[in-house]
Amino acid sequence: MRMDSERQVSTNDALIEFRKVDKFFNKPEEGRYQVVGDLNIKVRENEFLVLFGPGQCGKSTILNMVAGFEMPSAGEVLCQGKPIEAPGPERGMVFQNTALFPWLTVMGNVEYGPKVRGVKKEERRQKAQHYIDLVGLQGFENSFPVKLSGGMQQRVGIARAYCNEPLVMLLDEPFGHLDAQTRYLMQDELTRIWQAEKRTVIFVTNNIEEAVYLADRILVLRNCPTGVKAEYEITLPRPRNYTDPEFLRLRREIDSVVDHTL
Amino acid sequence: MKDKKKFQINKYIFISILSICFGIFVWWLVTDGLGIFRSNALPSPVKVFESFIKKWYETKPDGATLLEHLIASLQVALGGYVIGAVIGIPLGIFMAWNDKIDMCVRPVFDLVRTIPGVAWTSVMVTLVGIGFLSKALVIFISAMVAMVINSYSGIKQTKTVHLWVGQTFGASNWELLTKIAIPSALPMIFTGLDVALGSAWTTLVAAELLASTKGLGFMIQQARGIFRLDIVIVGMIVIAITGAVLSTIIQWLGRKMIKGGRT
Numbered sequence: 001m002r003m004d005s006e007r008q009v010s011t012n013d014a015l016i017e018f019r020k021v022d023k024f025f026n027k028p029e030e031g032r033y034q035v036v037g038d039l040n041i042k043v044r045e046n047e048f049l050v051l052f053g054p055g056q057c058g059k060s061t062i063l064n065m066v067a068g069f070e071m072p073s074a075g076e077v078l079c080q081g082k083p084i085e086a087p088g089p090e091r092g093m094v095f096q097n098t099a100l101f102p103w104l105t106v107m108g109n110v111e112y113g114p115k116v117r118g119v120k121k122e123e124r125r126q127k128a129q130h131y132i133d134l135v136g137l138q139g140f141e142n143s144f145p146v147k148l149s150g151g152m153q154q155r156v157g158i159a160r161a162y163c164n165e166p167l168v169m170l171l172d173e174p175f176g177h178l179d180a181q182t183r184y185l186m187q188d189e190l191t192r193i194w195q196a197e198k199r200t201v202i203f204v205t206n207n208i209e210e211a212v213y214l215a216d217r218i219l220v221l222r223n224c225p226t227g228v229k230a231e232y233e234i235t236l237p238r239p240r241n242y243t244d245p246e247f248l249r250l251r252r253e254i255d256s257v258v259d260h261t262l
Numbered sequence: 263m264k265d266k267k268k269f270q271i272n273k274y275i276f277i278s279i280l281s282i283c284f285g286i287f288v289w290w291l292v293t294d295g296l297g298i299f300r301s302n303a304l305p306s307p308v309k310v311f312e313s314f315i316k317k318w319y320e321t322k323p324d325g326a327t328l329l330e331h332l333i334a335s336l337q338v339a340l341g342g343y344v345i346g347a348v349i350g351i352p353l354g355i356f357m358a359w360n361d362k363i364d365m366c367v368r369p370v371f372d373l374v375r376t377i378p379g380v381a382w383t384s385v386m387v388t389l390v391g392i393g394f395l396s397k398a399l400v401i402f403i404s405a406m407v408a409m410v411i412n413s414y415s416g417i418k419q420t421k422t423v424h425l426w427v428g429q430t431f432g433a434s435n436w437e438l439l440t441k442i443a444i445p446s447a448l449p450m451i452f453t454g455l456d457v458a459l460g461s462a463w464t465t466l467v468a469a470e471l472l473a474s475t476k477g478l479g480f481m482i483q484q485a486r487g488i489f490r491l492d493i494v495i496v497g498m499i500v501i502a503i504t505g506a507v508l509s510t511i512i513q514w515l516g517r518k519m520i521k522g523g524r525t
Contacts, residue, residue: 067426067430068429068430069426069429086429087426087429087430087432088430088432089430089431089432091430092430093426093427093430095423095426095427097423099421099423099424099426099427101424101427101442101445101446102446102521102522102523102524103445103446103448103520103521103522103524104445104521104522105521112427112431113431113432116428116431116432116433116437116441117431117432144521144522144523145522146522146523146524147523160427164430164431166430
Protein backbone atom coordinates (compact mmCIF):
# COMPACT_ATOMS: atom_id res chain seq x y z
CA MET A 1 0.00 0.00 0.00
CA ARG A 2 2.90 2.34 0.60
CA MET A 3 4.80 3.85 -2.24
CA ASP A 4 7.63 6.27 -2.66
CA SER A 5 6.76 9.76 -3.72
CA GLU A 6 8.95 9.39 -6.80
CA ARG A 7 6.77 6.62 -8.19
CA GLN A 8 3.60 8.57 -8.73
CA VAL A 9 0.66 6.72 -10.20
CA SER A 10 0.92 7.51 -13.86
CA THR A 11 -2.52 8.28 -15.13
CA ASN A 12 -3.22 10.53 -18.04
CA ASP A 13 -6.45 11.91 -16.67
CA ALA A 14 -4.76 14.11 -14.06
CA LEU A 15 -7.11 17.01 -13.39
CA ILE A 16 -4.61 18.99 -11.36
CA GLU A 17 -0.90 18.47 -11.69
CA PHE A 18 2.08 19.89 -9.79
CA ARG A 19 5.32 19.62 -11.77
CA LYS A 20 8.54 20.20 -9.84
CA VAL A 21 7.00 23.05 -7.90
CA ASP A 22 9.09 25.23 -5.58
CA LYS A 23 7.71 28.08 -3.57
CA PHE A 24 9.72 30.69 -1.73
CA PHE A 25 8.48 33.44 0.52
CA ASN A 26 10.27 36.65 1.40
CA LYS A 27 9.82 37.75 4.94
CA PRO A 28 11.49 40.88 6.28
CA GLU A 29 12.85 39.19 9.41
CA GLU A 30 13.75 35.79 8.03
CA GLY A 31 14.69 36.68 4.48
CA ARG A 32 13.96 34.26 1.67
CA TYR A 33 12.84 30.84 2.79
CA GLN A 34 11.41 27.82 1.06
CA VAL A 35 7.95 26.51 1.94
CA VAL A 36 7.48 24.04 -0.91
CA GLY A 37 10.27 22.05 -2.52
CA ASP A 38 10.17 19.84 -5.63
CA LEU A 39 6.51 19.02 -5.30
CA ASN A 40 5.03 16.56 -7.77
CA ILE A 41 1.38 15.67 -7.42
CA LYS A 42 -1.21 14.34 -9.82
CA VAL A 43 -4.81 14.64 -8.78
CA ARG A 44 -7.21 12.25 -10.51
CA GLU A 45 -10.73 13.07 -11.50
CA ASN A 46 -13.37 12.57 -8.79
CA GLU A 47 -10.91 11.33 -6.20
CA PHE A 48 -10.90 12.46 -2.58
CA LEU A 49 -7.28 13.42 -2.03
CA VAL A 50 -6.11 14.31 1.44
CA LEU A 51 -2.91 16.25 2.01
CA PHE A 52 -1.83 15.34 5.48
CA GLY A 53 1.06 16.90 7.34
CA PRO A 54 2.05 18.34 10.66
CA GLY A 55 1.96 21.95 11.77
CA GLN A 56 2.68 24.96 9.60
CA CYS A 57 4.36 23.28 6.68
CA GLY A 58 2.91 25.01 3.65
CA LYS A 59 -0.18 22.87 3.11
CA SER A 60 -2.34 25.94 2.61
CA THR A 61 0.23 27.31 0.17
CA ILE A 62 -0.30 24.21 -1.99
CA LEU A 63 -4.05 24.84 -2.10
CA ASN A 64 -3.53 28.56 -2.69
CA MET A 65 -1.46 27.69 -5.74
CA VAL A 66 -4.24 25.48 -7.13
CA ALA A 67 -6.78 28.23 -6.40
CA GLY A 68 -4.54 30.77 -8.14
CA PHE A 69 -4.08 33.05 -5.14
CA GLU A 70 -0.35 32.37 -5.18
CA MET A 71 2.03 31.50 -8.01
CA PRO A 72 4.81 28.90 -7.84
CA SER A 73 8.36 30.28 -7.71
CA ALA A 74 9.53 27.43 -9.98
CA GLY A 75 7.81 24.61 -11.83
CA GLU A 76 4.16 24.69 -12.84
CA VAL A 77 0.71 23.91 -11.58
CA LEU A 78 -1.66 22.68 -14.27
CA CYS A 79 -5.42 22.38 -14.39
CA GLN A 80 -6.58 20.11 -17.23
CA GLY A 81 -3.14 20.51 -18.75
CA LYS A 82 -3.20 24.32 -18.74
CA PRO A 83 -1.05 26.39 -16.34
CA ILE A 84 -2.99 28.07 -13.55
CA GLU A 85 -2.53 31.83 -13.74
CA ALA A 86 -5.42 33.30 -11.75
CA PRO A 87 -8.37 32.26 -9.57
CA GLY A 88 -11.27 30.85 -11.53
CA PRO A 89 -14.72 29.36 -11.02
CA GLU A 90 -13.56 25.83 -11.92
CA ARG A 91 -11.57 25.72 -8.67
CA GLY A 92 -13.73 26.29 -5.60
CA MET A 93 -12.33 26.86 -2.15
CA VAL A 94 -13.70 26.24 1.33
CA PHE A 95 -11.67 28.23 3.81
CA GLN A 96 -10.52 27.47 7.33
CA ASN A 97 -12.49 30.39 8.78
CA THR A 98 -15.49 29.91 6.49
CA ALA A 99 -14.98 33.37 4.91
CA LEU A 100 -18.72 33.74 4.45
CA PHE A 101 -19.97 37.21 3.53
CA PRO A 102 -21.52 38.44 6.79
CA TRP A 103 -23.78 40.92 5.00
CA LEU A 104 -25.51 38.21 2.96
CA THR A 105 -27.99 35.58 4.11
CA VAL A 106 -27.31 31.85 3.72
CA MET A 107 -29.15 32.00 0.40
CA GLY A 108 -27.23 35.12 -0.64
CA ASN A 109 -23.93 33.42 0.10
CA VAL A 110 -24.75 30.16 -1.66
CA GLU A 111 -26.15 31.78 -4.80
CA TYR A 112 -23.24 34.22 -4.98
CA GLY A 113 -21.19 32.24 -7.55
CA PRO A 114 -23.99 31.71 -10.07
CA LYS A 115 -25.06 35.33 -9.56
CA VAL A 116 -21.61 36.61 -10.50
CA ARG A 117 -21.71 34.41 -13.59
CA GLY A 118 -25.04 35.96 -14.57
CA VAL A 119 -27.30 32.96 -14.00
CA LYS A 120 -30.97 34.04 -13.95
CA LYS A 121 -32.53 34.53 -10.54
CA GLU A 122 -35.03 31.67 -10.70
CA GLU A 123 -32.46 29.17 -11.93
CA ARG A 124 -29.79 30.12 -9.40
CA ARG A 125 -32.29 30.15 -6.54
CA GLN A 126 -33.32 26.63 -7.46
CA LYS A 127 -29.71 25.50 -7.65
CA ALA A 128 -28.77 27.19 -4.38
CA GLN A 129 -31.78 25.62 -2.69
CA HIS A 130 -30.63 22.21 -3.91
CA TYR A 131 -27.24 22.64 -2.25
CA ILE A 132 -28.69 24.18 0.89
CA ASP A 133 -30.85 21.08 1.18
CA LEU A 134 -27.85 18.86 0.42
CA VAL A 135 -25.86 20.27 3.33
CA GLY A 136 -28.94 20.05 5.57
CA LEU A 137 -29.63 23.75 6.13
CA GLN A 138 -33.23 23.96 4.90
CA GLY A 139 -35.08 26.50 7.01
CA PHE A 140 -31.99 28.69 7.44
CA GLU A 141 -32.06 30.26 3.96
CA ASN A 142 -32.76 33.73 5.33
CA SER A 143 -30.47 33.58 8.36
CA PHE A 144 -27.32 35.66 8.49
CA PRO A 145 -24.01 33.83 9.16
CA VAL A 146 -23.61 35.52 12.55
CA LYS A 147 -26.65 33.57 13.78
CA LEU A 148 -25.19 30.19 12.80
CA SER A 149 -22.90 27.83 14.73
CA GLY A 150 -19.40 27.04 13.46
CA GLY A 151 -20.53 23.73 11.96
CA MET A 152 -23.47 25.34 10.20
CA GLN A 153 -21.25 28.12 8.85
CA GLN A 154 -18.92 25.50 7.41
CA ARG A 155 -21.92 23.78 5.78
CA VAL A 156 -22.77 27.09 4.10
CA GLY A 157 -19.14 27.36 2.96
CA ILE A 158 -19.35 23.88 1.41
CA ALA A 159 -22.72 24.62 -0.23
CA ARG A 160 -21.37 27.90 -1.60
CA ALA A 161 -18.36 26.17 -3.18
CA TYR A 162 -20.55 23.33 -4.52
CA CYS A 163 -23.17 25.67 -5.96
CA ASN A 164 -20.59 27.12 -8.31
CA GLU A 165 -20.09 23.58 -9.68
CA PRO A 166 -16.29 23.64 -9.72
CA LEU A 167 -14.20 20.87 -11.27
CA VAL A 168 -12.19 20.66 -8.09
CA MET A 169 -13.07 21.53 -4.50
CA LEU A 170 -10.25 22.76 -2.29
CA LEU A 171 -10.83 22.39 1.44
CA ASP A 172 -8.29 24.03 3.72
CA GLU A 173 -8.64 22.46 7.17
CA PRO A 174 -12.33 23.27 7.06
CA PHE A 175 -13.12 21.56 10.35
CA GLY A 176 -10.03 22.77 12.21
CA HIS A 177 -11.95 25.22 14.37
CA LEU A 178 -14.84 22.95 15.26
CA ASP A 179 -15.19 21.06 18.50
CA ALA A 180 -14.54 17.30 18.38
CA GLN A 181 -18.20 16.21 18.25
CA THR A 182 -19.13 18.64 15.49
CA ARG A 183 -16.00 17.66 13.65
CA TYR A 184 -17.01 13.95 13.55
CA LEU A 185 -20.47 14.95 12.41
CA MET A 186 -19.12 17.17 9.66
CA GLN A 187 -16.78 14.41 8.45
CA ASP A 188 -19.81 12.14 8.04
CA GLU A 189 -21.70 14.92 6.33
CA LEU A 190 -18.88 15.68 3.94
CA THR A 191 -18.61 11.98 3.01
CA ARG A 192 -22.35 11.87 2.39
CA ILE A 193 -22.33 15.07 0.31
CA TRP A 194 -19.34 13.92 -1.69
CA GLN A 195 -20.94 10.53 -2.39
CA ALA A 196 -24.18 12.24 -3.42
CA GLU A 197 -22.38 14.56 -5.85
CA LYS A 198 -18.94 13.40 -6.81
CA ARG A 199 -16.32 16.07 -7.28
CA THR A 200 -12.58 16.06 -7.23
CA VAL A 201 -11.63 17.09 -3.71
CA ILE A 202 -8.30 18.19 -2.32
CA PHE A 203 -8.61 18.27 1.44
CA VAL A 204 -5.88 19.60 3.71
CA THR A 205 -5.68 18.49 7.33
CA ASN A 206 -3.28 17.95 10.20
CA ASN A 207 -5.59 15.38 11.77
CA ILE A 208 -4.58 11.82 10.98
CA GLU A 209 -7.92 10.30 11.91
CA GLU A 210 -9.75 12.74 9.67
CA ALA A 211 -7.36 11.89 6.83
CA VAL A 212 -7.96 8.14 7.04
CA TYR A 213 -11.69 8.61 7.53
CA LEU A 214 -12.20 10.76 4.43
CA ALA A 215 -9.55 9.92 1.86
CA ASP A 216 -9.36 7.81 -1.27
CA ARG A 217 -5.70 8.64 -1.22
CA ILE A 218 -3.50 10.32 1.36
CA LEU A 219 -0.30 12.18 0.60
CA VAL A 220 1.81 12.50 3.71
CA LEU A 221 3.74 15.74 3.50
CA ARG A 222 7.26 16.40 4.68
CA ASN A 223 7.82 19.46 6.83
CA CYS A 224 9.36 22.66 5.45
CA PRO A 225 10.07 22.69 2.61
CA THR A 226 6.95 20.73 1.92
CA GLY A 227 7.04 17.80 -0.44
CA VAL A 228 5.38 14.41 -0.69
CA LYS A 229 6.89 11.95 1.75
CA ALA A 230 4.63 8.95 1.36
CA GLU A 231 1.41 7.98 -0.35
CA TYR A 232 -1.39 5.71 0.76
CA GLU A 233 -4.42 4.42 -1.12
CA ILE A 234 -7.30 3.96 1.30
CA THR A 235 -9.69 1.32 0.02
CA LEU A 236 -11.79 0.87 3.16
CA PRO A 237 -15.50 0.91 2.31
CA ARG A 238 -17.57 3.94 3.36
CA PRO A 239 -19.00 4.80 5.81
CA ARG A 240 -15.83 4.07 7.72
CA ASN A 241 -15.42 3.19 11.34
CA TYR A 242 -12.83 4.91 13.53
CA THR A 243 -12.36 1.74 15.61
CA ASP A 244 -12.19 -0.77 12.75
CA PRO A 245 -8.91 -2.81 13.13
CA GLU A 246 -7.81 -1.99 9.57
CA PHE A 247 -8.55 1.69 10.21
CA LEU A 248 -6.41 1.64 13.33
CA ARG A 249 -3.61 -0.24 11.59
CA LEU A 250 -3.51 2.35 8.80
CA ARG A 251 -3.56 5.11 11.33
CA ARG A 252 -0.55 3.65 13.17
CA GLU A 253 1.33 3.03 9.95
CA ILE A 254 0.84 6.57 8.68
CA ASP A 255 1.67 8.01 12.06
CA SER A 256 5.03 6.23 11.97
CA VAL A 257 6.17 8.12 8.86
CA VAL A 258 5.09 11.58 9.98
CA ASP A 259 7.71 14.15 10.93
CA HIS A 260 6.80 14.89 14.49
CA THR A 261 7.87 18.37 15.39
CA LEU A 262 7.24 20.51 18.38
CA MET B 263 -34.41 36.81 27.39
CA LYS B 264 -36.01 39.52 25.30
CA ASP B 265 -37.83 40.92 28.32
CA LYS B 266 -34.57 41.09 30.19
CA LYS B 267 -32.96 43.00 27.34
CA LYS B 268 -35.91 45.38 27.24
CA PHE B 269 -35.60 45.89 30.97
CA GLN B 270 -31.89 46.68 30.54
CA ILE B 271 -32.71 49.29 27.89
CA ASN B 272 -35.45 50.81 30.04
CA LYS B 273 -33.10 50.92 32.99
CA TYR B 274 -30.53 52.70 30.87
CA ILE B 275 -33.05 55.28 29.66
CA PHE B 276 -34.22 55.82 33.24
CA ILE B 277 -30.68 56.42 34.49
CA SER B 278 -29.98 58.82 31.61
CA ILE B 279 -33.06 60.88 32.38
CA LEU B 280 -32.18 60.86 36.05
CA SER B 281 -28.67 62.19 35.42
CA ILE B 282 -30.00 64.98 33.18
CA CYS B 283 -32.53 65.92 35.89
CA PHE B 284 -29.75 65.92 38.44
CA GLY B 285 -27.69 68.26 36.23
CA ILE B 286 -30.61 70.65 35.94
CA PHE B 287 -31.17 70.47 39.68
CA VAL B 288 -27.56 71.43 40.41
CA TRP B 289 -27.89 74.27 37.91
CA TRP B 290 -31.04 75.46 39.69
CA LEU B 291 -29.33 75.11 43.07
CA VAL B 292 -26.38 77.36 42.20
CA THR B 293 -28.67 80.03 40.67
CA ASP B 294 -32.17 80.47 42.11
CA GLY B 295 -31.75 77.97 44.94
CA LEU B 296 -28.70 79.24 46.80
CA GLY B 297 -28.03 82.35 44.75
CA ILE B 298 -24.32 81.61 44.23
CA PHE B 299 -24.49 83.07 40.73
CA ARG B 300 -26.51 86.15 40.02
CA SER B 301 -28.94 85.98 37.13
CA ASN B 302 -26.87 88.25 34.89
CA ALA B 303 -23.85 85.95 35.35
CA LEU B 304 -25.70 82.63 35.00
CA PRO B 305 -29.46 82.66 34.39
CA SER B 306 -31.47 80.00 36.17
CA PRO B 307 -33.09 77.05 34.36
CA VAL B 308 -36.50 78.64 34.93
CA LYS B 309 -35.40 81.87 33.25
CA VAL B 310 -33.82 79.96 30.34
CA PHE B 311 -36.99 77.93 29.88
CA GLU B 312 -39.08 81.12 29.78
CA SER B 313 -36.77 82.62 27.17
CA PHE B 314 -36.90 79.38 25.22
CA ILE B 315 -40.70 79.55 24.99
CA LYS B 316 -40.65 83.27 24.18
CA LYS B 317 -38.04 82.91 21.48
CA TRP B 318 -40.42 80.80 19.36
CA TYR B 319 -42.53 83.90 18.61
CA GLU B 320 -40.28 86.85 19.55
CA THR B 321 -37.74 88.19 17.06
CA LYS B 322 -35.87 90.30 19.62
CA PRO B 323 -32.93 90.89 19.96
CA ASP B 324 -31.57 89.43 16.73
CA GLY B 325 -34.40 89.84 14.22
CA ALA B 326 -35.65 86.26 13.87
CA THR B 327 -37.55 83.61 15.81
CA LEU B 328 -35.88 80.46 17.13
CA LEU B 329 -37.47 78.36 14.40
CA GLU B 330 -36.13 80.67 11.68
CA HIS B 331 -32.63 80.42 13.17
CA LEU B 332 -32.92 76.66 13.45
CA ILE B 333 -34.09 76.25 9.85
CA ALA B 334 -31.34 78.56 8.60
CA SER B 335 -28.73 76.51 10.45
CA LEU B 336 -30.16 73.16 9.32
CA GLN B 337 -30.24 74.27 5.70
CA VAL B 338 -26.59 75.22 5.74
CA ALA B 339 -25.46 72.23 7.77
CA LEU B 340 -27.38 69.62 5.79
CA GLY B 341 -26.51 71.27 2.49
CA GLY B 342 -22.79 71.10 3.19
CA TYR B 343 -23.14 67.67 4.76
CA VAL B 344 -24.93 66.11 1.81
CA ILE B 345 -22.43 67.51 -0.70
CA GLY B 346 -19.67 66.26 1.61
CA ALA B 347 -21.17 62.75 1.56
CA VAL B 348 -21.79 62.70 -2.18
CA ILE B 349 -18.17 63.67 -2.87
CA GLY B 350 -16.36 62.36 0.22
CA ILE B 351 -17.63 58.77 0.33
CA PRO B 352 -16.87 57.88 -3.31
CA LEU B 353 -13.54 59.72 -3.03
CA GLY B 354 -12.53 57.65 0.01
CA ILE B 355 -13.68 54.44 -1.67
CA PHE B 356 -11.79 55.04 -4.89
CA MET B 357 -8.66 56.23 -3.06
CA ALA B 358 -8.64 52.97 -1.11
CA TRP B 359 -9.36 50.82 -4.15
CA ASN B 360 -7.04 52.39 -6.69
CA ASP B 361 -3.40 53.15 -5.86
CA LYS B 362 -3.07 55.71 -8.64
CA ILE B 363 -6.00 57.77 -7.36
CA ASP B 364 -4.61 57.39 -3.86
CA MET B 365 -1.21 58.72 -4.89
CA CYS B 366 -2.72 61.69 -6.73
CA VAL B 367 -5.23 62.77 -4.10
CA ARG B 368 -3.53 61.73 -0.88
CA PRO B 369 -0.92 64.53 -0.55
CA VAL B 370 -3.51 67.28 -1.03
CA PHE B 371 -5.98 65.52 1.24
CA ASP B 372 -3.44 64.98 4.02
CA LEU B 373 -2.69 68.71 4.02
CA VAL B 374 -6.34 69.77 3.93
CA ARG B 375 -7.45 67.47 6.72
CA THR B 376 -5.13 69.04 9.26
CA ILE B 377 -6.82 72.43 8.85
CA PRO B 378 -9.75 72.94 11.24
CA GLY B 379 -12.96 73.56 9.30
CA VAL B 380 -13.49 76.97 10.89
CA ALA B 381 -10.15 78.19 9.60
CA TRP B 382 -11.64 78.12 6.11
CA THR B 383 -14.30 80.65 7.05
CA SER B 384 -12.34 83.81 6.34
CA VAL B 385 -11.15 82.47 2.99
CA MET B 386 -14.67 81.50 1.99
CA VAL B 387 -16.12 84.82 3.11
CA THR B 388 -13.59 86.68 0.96
CA LEU B 389 -14.37 84.39 -1.96
CA VAL B 390 -18.18 84.17 -1.90
CA GLY B 391 -19.45 86.54 0.82
CA ILE B 392 -21.27 85.79 4.05
CA GLY B 393 -24.30 84.06 2.52
CA PHE B 394 -25.38 80.44 2.42
CA LEU B 395 -22.60 79.34 0.11
CA SER B 396 -19.59 80.33 2.20
CA LYS B 397 -20.82 78.45 5.27
CA ALA B 398 -22.00 75.48 3.25
CA LEU B 399 -18.52 75.22 1.72
CA VAL B 400 -16.84 75.37 5.12
CA ILE B 401 -19.11 72.60 6.36
CA PHE B 402 -18.61 70.63 3.18
CA ILE B 403 -14.85 70.59 3.79
CA SER B 404 -15.02 69.54 7.42
CA ALA B 405 -17.70 66.88 6.81
CA MET B 406 -15.92 65.49 3.80
CA VAL B 407 -12.69 64.87 5.70
CA ALA B 408 -14.39 62.46 8.14
CA MET B 409 -16.23 60.68 5.34
CA VAL B 410 -13.12 60.20 3.21
CA ILE B 411 -11.07 58.86 6.13
CA ASN B 412 -13.71 56.40 7.27
CA SER B 413 -14.74 55.05 3.88
CA TYR B 414 -11.06 54.79 2.99
CA SER B 415 -10.21 52.64 5.98
CA GLY B 416 -13.44 50.66 5.59
CA ILE B 417 -12.42 49.59 2.09
CA LYS B 418 -8.82 48.96 3.18
CA GLN B 419 -10.09 46.62 5.90
CA THR B 420 -11.84 44.33 3.40
CA LYS B 421 -10.69 40.80 4.20
CA THR B 422 -8.37 39.35 1.57
CA VAL B 423 -10.15 36.04 1.92
CA HIS B 424 -13.47 37.66 0.93
CA LEU B 425 -11.85 39.05 -2.19
CA TRP B 426 -10.39 35.61 -2.88
CA VAL B 427 -13.84 34.07 -2.67
CA GLY B 428 -15.06 36.63 -5.19
CA GLN B 429 -12.15 35.84 -7.48
CA THR B 430 -12.75 32.09 -7.39
CA PHE B 431 -16.29 32.87 -8.51
CA GLY B 432 -14.89 34.88 -11.41
CA ALA B 433 -15.95 38.32 -10.19
CA SER B 434 -14.53 41.28 -12.12
CA ASN B 435 -12.61 44.08 -10.42
CA TRP B 436 -15.75 46.25 -10.46
CA GLU B 437 -17.84 43.43 -8.93
CA LEU B 438 -15.20 42.88 -6.26
CA LEU B 439 -15.53 46.56 -5.36
CA THR B 440 -19.30 46.92 -5.50
CA LYS B 441 -20.38 43.49 -4.29
CA ILE B 442 -17.66 42.75 -1.71
CA ALA B 443 -15.52 45.71 -0.66
CA ILE B 444 -18.33 48.26 -0.34
CA PRO B 445 -20.80 46.01 1.54
CA SER B 446 -18.02 44.98 3.92
CA ALA B 447 -17.03 48.65 4.42
CA LEU B 448 -20.58 49.78 5.07
CA PRO B 449 -20.29 49.88 8.90
CA MET B 450 -17.23 52.11 8.60
CA ILE B 451 -18.95 54.31 6.01
CA PHE B 452 -21.79 54.87 8.46
CA THR B 453 -19.32 55.65 11.23
CA GLY B 454 -17.97 58.29 8.85
CA LEU B 455 -21.46 59.68 8.28
CA ASP B 456 -21.99 59.93 12.02
CA VAL B 457 -18.63 61.53 12.79
CA ALA B 458 -19.05 63.92 9.85
CA LEU B 459 -22.45 64.95 11.15
CA GLY B 460 -20.88 65.91 14.46
CA SER B 461 -18.14 67.93 12.83
CA ALA B 462 -20.58 69.53 10.35
CA TRP B 463 -22.82 70.70 13.17
CA THR B 464 -20.05 72.06 15.38
CA THR B 465 -18.30 73.72 12.45
CA LEU B 466 -21.58 75.32 11.43
CA VAL B 467 -22.07 77.08 14.72
CA ALA B 468 -18.50 78.28 14.73
CA ALA B 469 -18.85 79.52 11.15
CA GLU B 470 -22.07 81.33 12.00
CA LEU B 471 -20.38 83.11 14.87
CA LEU B 472 -18.02 84.63 12.34
CA ALA B 473 -20.06 85.15 9.23
CA SER B 474 -23.82 85.19 9.25
CA THR B 475 -27.06 87.12 9.38
CA LYS B 476 -29.22 84.27 10.64
CA GLY B 477 -28.78 80.92 12.36
CA LEU B 478 -28.25 79.51 15.83
CA GLY B 479 -24.60 80.58 15.97
CA PHE B 480 -25.59 84.07 14.89
CA MET B 481 -28.32 84.16 17.56
CA ILE B 482 -25.79 83.23 20.23
CA GLN B 483 -23.33 85.82 18.98
CA GLN B 484 -25.94 88.61 19.02
CA ALA B 485 -27.24 87.66 22.47
CA ARG B 486 -23.72 87.54 23.85
CA GLY B 487 -23.13 91.12 22.61
CA ILE B 488 -25.95 92.43 24.77
CA PHE B 489 -25.35 90.08 27.73
CA ARG B 490 -28.52 88.07 27.17
CA LEU B 491 -27.01 84.85 28.54
CA ASP B 492 -30.42 83.19 28.75
CA ILE B 493 -30.67 83.28 24.95
CA VAL B 494 -27.07 82.08 24.63
CA ILE B 495 -27.98 79.05 26.70
CA VAL B 496 -31.22 78.50 24.75
CA GLY B 497 -29.09 78.43 21.60
CA MET B 498 -26.66 75.95 23.13
CA ILE B 499 -29.46 73.62 24.21
CA VAL B 500 -31.18 73.71 20.82
CA ILE B 501 -27.84 72.95 19.17
CA ALA B 502 -27.28 70.00 21.49
CA ILE B 503 -30.74 68.51 21.01
CA THR B 504 -30.76 68.97 17.23
CA GLY B 505 -27.31 67.37 16.99
CA ALA B 506 -28.46 64.40 19.05
CA VAL B 507 -31.60 63.95 16.95
CA LEU B 508 -29.67 64.07 13.67
CA SER B 509 -27.12 61.58 15.00
CA THR B 510 -29.92 59.24 16.09
CA ILE B 511 -31.41 59.38 12.60
CA ILE B 512 -28.07 58.44 11.01
CA GLN B 513 -27.56 55.58 13.47
CA TRP B 514 -31.07 54.30 12.86
CA LEU B 515 -30.45 54.43 9.12
CA GLY B 516 -27.21 52.53 9.65
CA ARG B 517 -28.96 49.77 11.58
CA LYS B 518 -31.50 49.46 8.75
CA MET B 519 -28.86 49.23 6.06
CA ILE B 520 -26.05 47.24 7.66
CA LYS B 521 -27.01 43.58 7.41
CA GLY B 522 -25.76 40.61 9.36
CA GLY B 523 -25.35 41.95 12.88
CA ARG B 524 -22.24 44.01 12.32
CA THR B 525 -23.19 47.16 14.22
